[in-house]
Structures are given as C-alpha cells and as structure tokens.
Amino acid sequence: MKQKIKIIVSGGGTGGHIFPAISIANALKEKHNDCEILFVGAEGKMEMEKVPSAGYKIVGLPIRGLQRNFSKENLNFFSRLFKSLRRAKAIVKDFQPDAVVGVGGYASGPLLHAAAKMGIPTVIQEQNSYAGITNKLLAKKAKKICVAYEGMERFFPADKILLTGNPVRKDLINIALKKQEAMAHFELDPEKKTILVVGGSLGARTINNSMLGSLSAISDSEVQVIWQTGKFYIEKVREELKNWDIPGLKVFDFLGRMDLAYAAADMVISRAGAGTISELCLVEKPCILVPSPNVSEDHQTKNAMALVNKNAAIMVKDIDAEKELVVEALKLINDADKLSELSANCKALAKPDAADEIAEQIIALT
Numbered sequence: 001m002k003q004k005i006k007i008i009v010s011g012g013g014t015g016g017h018i019f020p021a022i023s024i025a026n027a028l029k030e031k032h033n034d035c036e037i038l039f040v041g042a043e044g045k046m047e048m049e050k051v052p053s054a055g056y057k058i059v060g061l062p063i064r065g066l067q068r069n070f071s072k073e074n075l076n077f078f079s080r081l082f083k084s085l086r087r088a089k090a091i092v093k094d095f096q097p098d099a100v101v102g103v104g105g106y107a108s109g110p111l112l113h114a115a116a117k118m119g120i121p122t123v124i125q126e127q128n129s130y131a132g133i134t135n136k137l138l139a140k141k142a143k144k145i146c147v148a149y150e151g152m153e154r155f156f157p158a159d160k161i162l163l164t165g166n167p168v169r170k171d172l173i174n175i176a177l178k179k180q181e182a183m184a185h186f187e188l189d190p191e192k193k194t195i196l197v198v199g200g201s202l203g204a205r206t207i208n209n210s211m212l213g214s215l216s217a218i219s220d221s222e223v224q225v226i227w228q229t230g231k232f233y234i235e236k237v238r239e240e241l242k243n244w245d246i247p248g249l250k251v252f253d254f255l256g257r258m259d260l261a262y263a264a265a266d267m268v269i270s271r272a273g274a275g276t277i278s279e280l281c282l283v284e285k286p287c288i289l290v291p292s293p294n295v296s297e298d299h300q301t302k303n304a305m306a307l308v309n310k311n312a313a314i315m316v317k318d319i320d321a322e323k324e325l326v327v328e329a330l331k332l333i334n335d336a337d338k339l340s341e342l343s344a345n346c347k348a349l350a351k352p353d354a355a356d357e358i359a360e361q362i363i364a365l366t
C-alpha cells in the first residue's frame with residue numbers, strides 16, 4: 001500500500017448512485033490517512049451540488065443519457081459522448097489516480113473506459129439486482145465488481161464479484177436512539193403512528209397521486225405522515241393540500257435528514273431503488289415497495305422481489321397503487337405482528353459494513 005493514494009470516484013445522475021459514492025469516499029478517507037479523492041459527474045446533474053456539500057471536489061463531463069422516446073436531445077448524444085471520452089482521458093492523465101471507482105450513472109462509462117485503457121485498476125459498484133449494459137461492458141476490464149445481490153454471475157465474471165452490499169450512510173446506524181429528536185424535528189406527536197412516504201431521490205408521480213387520491217382516508221385516520229414528493233411535484237401537491245387541513249401530514253420536496261425521517265417512521269412506503277432498499281434493511285423498517293416501471297429492464301421489481309421473496313417487504317405494483325397503496329398502508333400500520341415480522345426479516349438482509357469492505361478492496365489495488 002502506498003503512503004499517499006489518489007482515487008477517482010465517478011458516476012451519479014440520481015441519489016441512488018451519488019450517496020453510495022460519498023459513503024465509499026468517506027470510508028476511503030477513514031481507512032487511509034493520505035487519500036486524495038476526485039469525483040467525476042455529469043454536468044447539470046444532482047451530483048454537481050450534492051458532492052461539494054459533502055466536502056469533495058467534483059468535475060463534470062458533458063455526457064447525457066439516451067432518451068427512450070424520440071427526442072431532439074438524442075441528436076447530440078454522440079457528440080457529447082465523444083467530448084466526454086476525450087475529457088475523461090484528460091482528467092485521468094492530469095489527476096494520475098491509483099484506482100478509479102464507478103458507481104453507475106452517466107459519467108462512470110467514459111471515466112472507467114479511459115482509466116482501464118491507461119492501465120489504471122478499476123472497480124465497479126453495482127447497486128441493483130440487475131446490471132445495466134454499461135456496467136456489463138465495463139466489467140470486462142474491471143479488477144473487482146462489488147455487488148449487493150446474489151446471482152450477479154449472470155452479468156459479470158464470477159471471479160471478480162464480491163458480495164459487499166450497498167454502501168449506506170453512517171448516520172443511519174442506531175437510529176432508534178434518535179426517535180425523540182426525529183419527532184421534534186418533524187413536529188410530530190410521539191404518541192401517534194407515523195408513515196414515511198418516499199419516492200426515491202427524485203420523487204415518484206404514482207406514489208404522489210396515490211396519496212392525493214387518499215387524502216380523506218389519511219385525514220380520517222390517526223396516522224401521521226412524512227411525505228417526500230420530489231422537487232418536480234412539490235408545487236402541485238402543495239396546491240392540492242390548500243383545500244385540506246391535516247396537521248399530521250408533513251410535506252417536503254427532499255429530505256436532507258433521512259436518518260431522522262427513518263427514525264420517526266413506524267413503516268415506510270417507497271419506490272424500490274437499490275439504495276433505499278439497503279437503507280430500509282439497515283434501519284429495520286417494515287415497508288411497502290412500489291417499484292418504478294420507468295427504469296431499465298424493470299430492475300426495481302427485481303430489487304423489490306429480493307425482499308418480498310424473504311417475507312421482508314410487501315409490494316404493490318405501480319398500476320395498482322392509486323387504488324391499493326394507502327389502503328394497504330393503513331392496514332399494515334395497525335398490524336403489530338406483521339410489522340415486527342417484516343422488520344426482523346429485513347434486518348437479516350442488512351449489510352452495514354459495505355462501504356468499509358469496498359474501500360478496503362480499492363486500497364488493496366493501489
């Protein structure tokens with residue numbers, strides 16, 4: 001192991017890629033006194049704001065994804081890709097990293113491709129139970145592939161795979177101790193039951209519509225709700241709520257303190273993003289998962305099924321959510337036996353040391 005090491009962490013696009021990346025960077029810093037880290041993200045994406053606020057330097061590539069439907073943006077896709085490949089090569093040459101980590105999202109592709117071509121060891125962290133095409137291509141040259149689900153040899157060479165779990169933020173450990181602080185933070189009544197509703201880092205239209213369609217049931221119940229709408233939907237939700245007076249319903253576009261949101265909750269309604277699922281297991285919260293149908297290869301259903309098959313979560317399909325979601329949630333929150341059964345089963349799937357294990361693998365390559 002060298003005395004001073006330099007690592008590039010690349011990827012982003014959504015919280016599901018950014019937060020694991022930050023956890024890996026924090027673990028690298030903890031494990032190696034003299035570790036310089038540079039993030040590489042996609043211009044205009046969430047990482048360009050979240051990474052600096054976590055205290056790390058980031059540079060952006062002009063890369064964008066291909067839109068599934070015909071879109072004018074697709075015309076620029078290849079020119080942006082070539083520019084990004086050139087810039088990735090220049091960044092690697094300039095920074096001279098000892099290893100490069102890709103967490104998925106647009107910037108990982110060009111960066112890992114450039115690094116591998118220059119003989120620098122690369123590591124992939126795949127959060128989902130179903131690998132996308134970019135990671136499958138990058139896997140050929142990667143030294144290690146850190147995964148969160150069993151059975152990933154369907155996508156990657158078996159000898160490179162390590163089942164580490166997804167990196168989760170350290171502040172989610174021991175959240176039971178934060179219950180009182182959480183109730184005060186969200187101005188909630190500690191005597192009442194609380195449901196946390198999250199739609200992934202960007203919010204989820206179906207979950208929001210299901211909530212809006214069930215306001216009278218929520219209002220009639222004794223239940224309190226912390227509801228994260230996502231920034232695209234917050235205005236519409238606030239507008240609709242003007243006609244209602246539900247004091248126990250707290251609405252946010254984004255939750256900066258997920259530790260407190262989980263600590264406050266007796267159960268969670270959520271999309272089935274891989275990072276959220278790993279967190280739910282760690283914080284042992286019973287949940288109803290509504291997988292997004294708008295993601296590649298329907299991977300959120302596969303993420304959700306990994307829990308459902310172990311009786312560690314309930315799933316409501318996106319198409320059924322407006323009719324069934326809140327009904328199911330209000331049933332579950334009053335079923336103490338089912339809540340503790342789900343909680344125990346998801347706890348068994350938690351992998352709290354993922355970030356440390358991944359950091360050790362990266363350091364070992366330097």
Ligand SMILES: CC(=O)N[C@H]1[C@@H](OP(=O)(O)OP(=O)(O)OC[C@H]2O[C@@H](n3ccc(=O)[nH]c3=O)[C@H](O)[C@@H]2O)O[C@H](CO)[C@@H](O)[C@@H]1O
Nearest residue numbers: 014015016019127200201228254255258273274275276295
């Ligand atoms: C629409 C989409 O492409 N979703 C993908 C994206 O999900 P998405 O970005 O929603 O990611 P995840 O569910 O994996 O993680 C969300 C992260 O954001 C945090 N959070 C969320 C809401 C909030 O208000 N505050 C907050 O801090 C959560 O605590 C979690 O750490 O990446 C995941 C991981 O590759 C994939 O499995 C998802 O399919």
